[in-house]
Amino acid sequence: MMTTIFIFLHVLTAILFLGPVTVATSSFHVRALEAHEGNTRSGSVAKLLHRITNTYGMLSMLVPILGVAIMFTNTDYWSMGNFHAAIGFSVVAWALLIFLIIPRQRQMVGVLGLLDPEEVEGRSFEVKDWKTAKSQLSMFGGIFALLWVIILLLMFL
Template structure:
């Protein structure tokens, strides 16, 4: 049973976290391209980040499930505790920082934000260059956390 749970956990990480890492990495570069009026790619990257990002919460949940299936083994190994904590931090960073900043940029450039109210008020203009650098930084931190988690899984 533990082997099956680990396999599902790894497959979920690859299929759900991988696309989010790619879309968050590509988003800052697309801001420059979208300033010319073509916001299609930017909107798609935001939608991928948001959708896969929400579903990627399954990965830490499955990690906790694997952890609890063999508590005698995993409970004594600190790297698994650290991995779960880092996954929660990475997911929170994505949901509460990266996605709202992406949404504000897409809305500011007139892109499709799924017909939901823009993340930033209309009277507060978005500084695109500052937002681009912040999104790049927080996306890099998000990606780095997942790389550290992957390394911790194999120690």
């Protein structure tokens, strides 16, 4: 019974948190570049997408935590390498989000002047080449999404 509850929560958190953060990471860079080029509406959208990436990214950590909890409810899962690989890939995806995607988004939003005052204190923001920054975020967002597709496939093996 506990396994079923944890699997339900695991899938639910994946849908609720990974879906939005994946869409936000794949859309942010386009809107940020448009905002840099003068589109004020895109600036508001970029700010919102950054908040979604940040907030839902942190909440998405519940997905691998619940995945590990599932493994503790049924000892058969400990012998299945695909689950270990999925957890490893989720750690890589989360590290990519925390250490590469979110900081680069924050830089772009900071340069656009769209961060809240408490987020700006004592920090300077600079983007040397907006097209390169856009390309890098596109690449990292694509890798992030691909990792979650691989993880999904591993869950069904």
